[in-house]
Amino acid sequence: MLHLRLIIPADRTKAVISAIESTVGTTHLVVLPGAAREPLGDVVLCDVAREAGDELLNELRGLGIEEDGSIAVENIDLSLSRRAEAAEEEAPGEAADAVLWEQLTEATHEESTLTFTYVAFMILATMIAACGVVLDNAILIVGAMAVGPEFGPLAGVCTGVVQRRPRLALRSLGALLIGFALAIVATTVFSLGMDAIGQFNAEMLEQPRPNTGFIWRPDPLSFVVSLLAGMAGVLSLTSAKSGALVGVAISVTTVPAGANAAVALGYGDFAQMWGSAEQLLLNLCGIMLAGVLTLYGQKALWRTQRGRWARRPKT
Structure with missing residues (x-):
């Protein structure tokens, strides 16, 4: 209620x-x-x-x-x-399937605003992920995924497209792109600083990394996972089951891909940098595509449920 x-x-x-x-x-x-x-x-x-x-x-x-x-x-x-x-x-219908579009729009508006806090979380998450990729530490990668705030703008883009609110979609897309750009620049500087004090080196990035090497090697499965994560993330927002967002955050390699691109850029390893950028773009596009399709599907499902309720015999 x-x-x-x-x-x-x-x-x-x-x-x-x-x-x-x-x-x-x-x-x-x-x-x-x-x-x-x-x-x-x-x-x-x-x-x-x-x-x-x-x-x-x-x-x-x-x-x-x-x-x-x-x-x-x-x-x-x-x-x-x-x-x-x-x-x-x-x-009519079931509460779990109902979408409060005004509430969703308001929530995504707040989460997709380019603020100091949003940028700070994005930079910190990317720096944590940078430590994870250099050390080949899966725990740090998972932690960085959980800290990253990028799903808010992604949901904002999806909501703006489905609700035909171009200002919301463009503002969310701007926050997403600017946030990642600032995070990559800051993390590149951070990695060079860590190299200067002897904590990072190029060999650590180039050596085999069985736990994190997938981050800069995108494949079809990466896109499939991003689609599934996008669906789960949107459903968690529309059904008020926000706890599922944590699982969404740690299932896609957005922040880690940005971090790997930043470290590779600092060391001039353009093969890893472009591979990471491709992984990042693949995940972002997959989440947005799945989010838009999920919201359209929820609209269609709700119309169907309301139509069945309207046609039921009155008692």
């Missing part, structure tokens, strides 16, 4: 209440006339089944509530109410 807190101009309260009451899957409606002070208006509270949330939010936006008032949505972790159970049963 979702909890909605609305601040509504008084002249639109009746229309909002009508929209809530006509939406299947809503309950616990509370109206507080004149309770809001900034902005001035009425406060309306209600709970809605996740399956009906996107439909209700679209109706509220159609009334211009977000322009002159406020729409706040929270996930309800626990609701002990028979009426809430009945509302969830009345709503």
